Amino acid sequence: DLAGRPRGTGFVADDRGTVVTSHEAVDxxxxxxxxxxxxxxxxxxxxxxxxxxxxxxxxxxxxxxGVRPLPIAVREDGAE
Incomplete structure (x- = not known):
């Protein structure tokens, strides 16, 4: 925000440095x-x-x- 307080959190999702965060954090x-x-x-x-x-x-x-992405797994419906 304008006072410098954090508006949200996120994580790096790929090797290109794409950060996933909430829409509210950047709206x-x-x-x-x-x-x-x-x-x-x-x-x-x-x-x-x-x-x-x-x-x-x-x-x-x-x-x-310079942040490594979090590992992400995709699971098919019904898989355990």
Whole structure:
């Protein structure tokens, strides 16, 4: 927010540095500052942000954040 308080959290989803966060965290913003461990930051402008309000999510493209993506698994319906 304008006072510098965090508006949300997210995670890196791929090797290109795409961050998945909530739509609410970026809604109405022209840019966002992402903070990662080790005091790394990235300024994302509006064209780096893809809002998906119907899903309640947003994707933020980063370059140089230097964070490894979380492993993600896809499971078919009925699989255990």
């Amino acid at each position: 109405g913003l022209s840019r966002v500052v992402l903070h990662a461990l080790g005091e790394r930051t990235f300024l994302a402008e509006a064209d780096d942000i893809t809002s998906l309000p119907g899903l309640g999510l947003a994707l933020v493209r980063t370059d140089g954040l």
